Amino acid sequence: MAGRQIYNPNGFHNMEKDGTIIGYEFQFKAQYYRGITLSIVRDIQIEVDGEAAAREDIRVTVNGEAFTLEEMRTVIDPEYRWEFGDYATVSVKKEGGLSKGSHHIKALQIIAPSYMPFQVEAVCETDFVME
Template sequence: MMDNKMIVEGSLRNVEGGFAFLGRLPYYRGLGLSMIEDIQITVDGETIAREDVRFTVRGKTYTLDEMETVYDNRWNFGEKALISALKPGGLGAGGHEVTFAVRYRVSYLPFVPTTKDTKELALAA
């Protein structure tokens, strides 16, 4: 439903210790952070380890393990979160194929959805 809007085009950049891009939640209602079970990032065929993924919303940064117990913060519909990956040296200049997948828990669904988006992004200047 919202999978093709997950990765914000033009947002890929190098940051201290790695790279980052903006991402949107692929669910129409927003969710508490504890309901985000996993975020997976793959760049140019290389999957980033779970422990190297960081999630930032409204100025607060979390590891994925920390998000499991965050009950007082949410990722709202349409809100852009900063999705970061620890990768020494970041990414090289030019285009990169980025895949962003989110697995989340919704109480009334009998399954755990995983939604993903893949885009070719150029490293922003």
């Protein structure tokens, strides 16, 4: 279901380490109506300008702690919930990051909440400018 704008328009940045750009990051909210126990997140898939990120290159940071998607499978701690309406920071390893200028991101959030006989998938797209 196409829904609310979830991206932080000011959240798109390249990540730098020791003078080298090692990837990019952005912030988005969960496309759901309540906070999420991280372990029910089944997958987050990311494409920028049509190029898919490898699953193992993705990290999700909630409350200052970064998790791989595999690590998130076991996170049921109350202090590391993706609270309703709050941004999580997603970082993606990519040599050289993203070029300056306009880009398009398409992300898929897949969760398995309590009562659904199927998983809930939310596609979230937006255009953004890397400065």
